[in-house]
Amino acid sequence: MTVTAVHKDPAGLTMTLTAEFDASPERVWQLWADPRQLERWWGPPTYPATFTKHDLASGSRVEYHMTGPEGDQPRGYWDVLETDPPRRLVYRDGFANDDGTPNDALPRNEGRVTIEEIGGGRTRMSIESIFPSAEAMEQVLAMGMEEGLKQAVGQIDAILAEEKVAQA
Amino acid sequence: MQIVPRDFDLMFGALADATRRDIVRRAIDGEEGVAELADHYPMSFAAVQKHIAVLERAGLVTKERIGRRKIVRTNLESLGVARRLLDQYEAQWRGRIDRMTELVTKNPKENDE
Numbered sequence: 001m002t003v004t005a006v007h008k009d010p011a012g013l014t015m016t017l018t019a020e021f022d023a024s025p026e027r028v029w030q031l032w033a034d035p036r037q038l039e040r041w042w043g044p045p046t047y048p049a050t051f052t053k054h055d056l057a058s059g060s061r062v063e064y065h066m067t068g069p070e071g072d073q074p075r076g077y078w079d080v081l082e083t084d085p086p087r088r089l090v091y092r093d094g095f096a097n098d099d100g101t102p103n104d105a106l107p108r109n110e111g112r113v114t115i116e117e118i119g120g121g122r123t124r125m126s127i128e129s130i131f132p133s134a135e136a137m138e139q140v141l142a143m144g145m146e147e148g149l150k151q152a153v154g155q156i157d158a159i160l161a162e163e164k165v166a167q168a
Numbered sequence: 169m170q171i172v173p174r175d176f177d178l179m180f181g182a183l184a185d186a187t188r189r190d191i192v193r194r195a196i197d198g199e200e201g202v203a204e205l206a207d208h209y210p211m212s213f214a215a216v217q218k219h220i221a222v223l224e225r226a227g228l229v230t231k232e233r234i235g236r237r238k239i240v241r242t243n244l245e246s247l248g249v250a251r252r253l254l255d256q257y258e259a260q261w262r263g264r265i266d267r268m269t270e271l272v273t274k275n276p277k278e279n280d281e
Contacts, residue, residue, distance in 0.1 A: 002269045003262055008254040015257055019265045023272040031268050041267035044260075127261065 013131040025115045025123045029086030058083045063100055077102060089113040179246060182226035188219050195229050198241035205240060
């Protein structure tokens with residue numbers, strides 16, 4: 001298991017995921033910095049991504065599209081807010097119109113990537129995703145639904161039930 | 169692809185308040201009415217009533233008349249929807265991490281494409 005921790009906060013619309021790799025921070029950074037490598041993991045095999053413009057310098061815009069099983073090509077972009085290779089990347093991920101301009105009608109989410117060496121040739125990467133609204137999550141999910149749904153049921157229910165017991 | 173109801177923002181907005189989350193917890197048992205719930209909080213009955221109305225509009229609780237009392241009950245199904253949405257997002261990132269792992273394992277050196 002490379003994913004070591006997941007924290008989901010439904011009320012705060014935030015998900016933080018931590019993973020560890022048998023690789024150097026520089027190697028992990030390359031997964032983001034090299035568009036050809038990025039294309040091999042950003043989209044699922046059924047919805048591959050193509051990055052047509054890619055520069056991770058702070059203030060740059062990255063442009064990409066996905067290609068769906070029916071030939072549909074939703075377009076997206078990142079606004080790079082913060083870059084500190086190979087440790088830190090903050091970007092805002094949004095949807096774009098067919099001509100590549102940002103579609104302001106659709107919501108965006110912010111990704112905060114932190115990469116750090118943890119010794120033994122291993123590297124920890126954490127990704128914090130912050131959504132401005134539930135609709136934003138819905139839109140993002142619609143682009144990656146082919147991942148298959150994880151069958152974790154009602155964890156909120158369980159958390160609420162536990163706290164209820166603790167209070168009693 | 170439509171996977172959640174349109175009024176979803178309403179639900180998250182309702183859950184963003186600590187008092188309302190507490191009401192949702194207490195109402196899981198569905199034993200207390202508005203008056204009993206109001207006793208738990210250092211605020212006016214009207215203020216608690218308002219919180220319950222927000223939760224009701226978001227579909228998180230329902231009110232049910234039993235005799236002279238109005239029982240507040242949490243709608244567990246709508247909470248599950250919020251959870252599922254985050255679960256799907258997690259699944260998407262887990263897929264990505266799996267592919268990243270494969271890439272660094274197959275090509276341990278940088279730019280080894």
